[in-house]
Amino acid sequence: MSALLTVEDLRITFPTRQGPSEVVRGVSFTLGRERLGIVGESGSGKSQTGRALLGLTPPPGTATAKRLEFDGIDLRSASPKQWRALRGGRMSMVMQDPKFSLNPVMTIGRQIMEALAFHGRSSRAEKKARAMAMLEAVQIRDPERVFRAYPHELSGGMGQRAMIAMMLVTEPDLLIADEPTSALDVTVQIEVLRILDALVTDRGMGLIFISHDLRLVASFCDRVLVMYAGRVVEELKASELDRAQHPYTQGLMNCLPKIDNDTRPLPTMTRDASWAL
Amino acid sequence: MSGATKTGGRSRALPFAWKAVKLLASVALTFLGLLFVTFLIGRVVPVDPVLSVVGDRASQAVYDRVYIELGLDKPLIQQFWIYLQKVFTGDFGDSFMTKRPILDDIMRVFPATLELATFGVILGTILGVPLGVLAAVKQGRLADQVVRVVGLIGYSAPIFWLGLLGLLIFYAKLGWVAGPGRIDISYEYDITPATGLLLIDSAMQGKWAAFGNIFSHIILPASLLGYFSMAYISRMTRSFMLNELAQEYVIAARVKGVPEWRIIWVHALRNAAVPLVTVIALSYAGLLEGSVLTETVFAWPGLGQYLTNSLQNADMNAVLGGTLVIGVVFVGLNLLSDLLYTLLDPRVRRRG
Ligand SMILES: Nc1ncnc2c1ncn2[C@@H]1O[C@H](COP(=O)(O)OP(=O)(O)OP(=O)(O)O)[C@@H](O)[C@H]1O
Ligand SMILES: [Mg+2]
Numbered sequence: 001m002s003a004l005l006t007v008e009d010l011r012i013t014f015p016t017r018q019g020p021s022e023v024v025r026g027v028s029f030t031l032g033r034e035r036l037g038i039v040g041e042s043g044s045g046k047s048q049t050g051r052a053l054l055g056l057t058p059p060p061g062t063a064t065a066k067r068l069e070f071d072g073i074d075l076r077s078a079s080p081k082q083w084r085a086l087r088g089g090r091m092s093m094v095m096q097d098p099k100f101s102l103n104p105v106m107t108i109g110r111q112i113m114e115a116l117a118f119h120g121r122s123s124r125a126e127k128k129a130r131a132m133a134m135l136e137a138v139q140i141r142d143p144e145r146v147f148r149a150y151p152h153e154l155s156g157g158m159g160q161r162a163m164i165a166m167m168l169v170t171e172p173d174l175l176i177a178d179e180p181t182s183a184l185d186v187t188v189q190i191e192v193l194r195i196l197d198a199l200v201t202d203r204g205m206g207l208i209f210i211s212h213d214l215r216l217v218a219s220f221c222d223r224v225l226v227m228y229a230g231r232v233v234e235e236l237k238a239s240e241l242d243r244a245q246h247p248y249t250q251g252l253m254n255c256l257p258k259i260d261n262d263t264r265p266l267p268t269m270t271r272d273a274s275w276a277l
Numbered sequence: 278m279s280g281a282t283k284t285g286g287r288s289r290a291l292p293f294a295w296k297a298v299k300l301l302a303s304v305a306l307t308f309l310g311l312l313f314v315t316f317l318i319g320r321v322v323p324v325d326p327v328l329s330v331v332g333d334r335a336s337q338a339v340y341d342r343v344y345i346e347l348g349l350d351k352p353l354i355q356q357f358w359i360y361l362q363k364v365f366t367g368d369f370g371d372s373f374m375t376k377r378p379i380l381d382d383i384m385r386v387f388p389a390t391l392e393l394a395t396f397g398v399i400l401g402t403i404l405g406v407p408l409g410v411l412a413a414v415k416q417g418r419l420a421d422q423v424v425r426v427v428g429l430i431g432y433s434a435p436i437f438w439l440g441l442l443g444l445l446i447f448y449a450k451l452g453w454v455a456g457p458g459r460i461d462i463s464y465e466y467d468i469t470p471a472t473g474l475l476l477i478d479s480a481m482q483g484k485w486a487a488f489g490n491i492f493s494h495i496i497l498p499a500s501l502l503g504y505f506s507m508a509y510i511s512r513m514t515r516s517f518m519l520n521e522l523a524q525e526y527v528i529a530a531r532v533k534g535v536p537e538w539r540i541i542w543v544h545a546l547r548n549a550a551v552p553l554v555t556v557i558a559l560s561y562a563g564l565l566e567g568s569v570l571t572e573t574v575f576a577w578p579g580l581g582q583y584l585t586n587s588l589q590n591a592d593m594n595a596v597l598g599g600t601l602v603i604g605v606v607f608v609g610l611n612l613l614s615d616l617l618y619t620l621l622d623p624r625v626r627r628r629g
Contacts, residue, residue, distance in 0.1 A: 054531075054532060085534065086534070087531065087532055092532060097525060101525045102529065103547075104526070104624060106544070106547070114530075115533040150623040166529075
């Protein structure tokens with residue numbers, strides 16, 4: 001499998017009053033046209049890793065890497081113009097919180113069409129048709145209404161689906177999905193996963209799927225990175241998750257409640273300070 | 278309830294109508310309160326309204342007759358009722374100084390103030406908003422510092438000092454602009470008063486020489502007011518923009534590959550415009566009521582000067598009438614900014 005994305009020794013640092021704080025500390029991985037899951041607890045650096053891949057580390061934070069290549073393009077030296085062509089066009093990201101990630105004074109339709117406006121030429125009617133098709137694809141029942149709606153008029157789950165539609169409408173080669181299904185109920189969650197899955201298998205899209213949910217990641221992805229305190233502590237095939245070596249991953253596995261044998265009291269995880277070293 | 282109201286339109290039309298009613302009610306109440314306050318001021322100040330009518334050499338009999346004519350023997354609440362009736366028929370009494378009805382006087386001086394303040398706030402907005410955006414985008418850099426210093430001078434320099442300095446340089450030394458006043462006497466009778474806004478009247482009547490003269494009179498005081506309003510507007514724009522540019526939807530737009538100019542001027546500014554409307558309206562109201570010093574320095578025959586003169590001559594009717602006009606302007610601008618706010622923010626618009 002040819003590598004779509006190569007990341008080597010990615011580090012992200014934020015200056016703080018106590019001196020620089022490194023929130024991502026040497027992450028390396030490669031991604032083909034496959035589904036890569038990233039799991040890890042809150043604050044372990046999953047979202048910041050995803051943003052750095054798009055060159056969107058929020059200032060005053062800085063990201064450095066030994067290698068950061070997307071389809072043969074060295075992202076570290078990409079010009080603003082190159083970035084604009086890549087973002088939205090070839091790489092995209094479904095953001096974690098639809099409530100804040102949609103512009104409150106712009107209709108959903110305009111925001112989706114805007115994604116198309118800067119990548120290739122198409123007429124307004126074509127853009128609208130593609131936006132509507134995309135809204136239908138993410139299982140929105142009343143796409144005409146949602147197209148004209150403002151973000152505050154949608155429920156959390158509808159907002160999340162509108163966001164997914166907005167980020168997928170340009171048919172990118174790489175999609176970073178930051179907890180794309182957390183706000184959705186189970187049936188819709190499955191639909192959304194099916195859409196993402198189809199994009200990977202049919203169109204050869206590369207997918208980075210960020211989640212808290214180890215069970216979901218294990219069943220949906222091909223490979224899993226486990227992050228802890230800014231590091232990748234383990235990289236596994238999804239099918240081999242039960243062979244995990246690292247105590248944090250094992251702990252996560254043991255925390256999954258099992259349906260068949262009723263565990264009481266519920267297991268708790270004890271974190272070892274040495275894991276964060 | 279008739280059947281027609283049960284259609285789908287009802288759910289949208291009704292909240293809006295309700296909102297309009299609430300808004301009108303609050304305006305009416307504000308206005309009534311304003312009338313009551315001006316009425317009370319008129320009773321409390323140590324100026325005898327009878328004396329200002331009859332003069333101080335009138336006999337006791339004449340004094341008593343006027344005292345009763347003015348209704349001053351009646352209870353306060355009844356007097357207020359009489360006052361209300363008069364105000365609603367446009368009768369604010371006569372001016373002690375000019376001997377003319379107050380309404381006529383105000384109609385004559387108010388357009389001068391309105392024209393100056395409007396010119397000022399337009400200048401302040403078209404300069405202040407882009408400068409504020411620039412300062413926010415270049416936060417902490419040279420452009421930001423320059424905008425800040427320019428704004429700081431606008432905040433702290435006394436207006437009469439800047440006004441006199443401006444007159445000295447641009448009028449006396451360089452001769453680029455005309456001096457104090459609204460218009461040279463030689464042009465004054467060229468124009469038939471219509472709106473009272475001389476720039477508009479002269480332009481509509483095609484009197485371009487007069488227009489040029491009026492423009493060269495107004496440009497200096499308007500720039501001065503524009504400078505003050507620019508200082509305020511740019512500072513507020515900067516802080517609203519900084520807030521918007523830190524939002525997640527800005528990052529989402531970058532993820533989509535939207536160019537930076539569009540993120541700034543369309544995404545962020547469109548959101549910042551919602552609170553900005555209120556700021557601009559406040560600034561406008563400030564220019565309308567606070568132009569006394571400017572009008573004095575530039576011998577501008579506006580409401581500020583009229584009020585100052587009336588106050589100095591204890592012309593209470595005129596003072597109260599002028600105060601009412603300012604109050605009405607304030608309420609009106611508030612109403613306008615409320616409506617614009619509703620128009621700009623879909624979250625308010627559809628909540629009803
Ligand atoms: N702008 C910032 N300034 C300073 N520190 C930041 C900033 N943004 C994130 N961080 C820190 O970086 C670390 C990683 O954050 P990140 O958002 O990547 O976590 P995450 O793994 O996505 O967590 P979650 O599952 O809660 O979304 C956190 O400790 C956070 O405090
Ligand atoms: Mg996150």
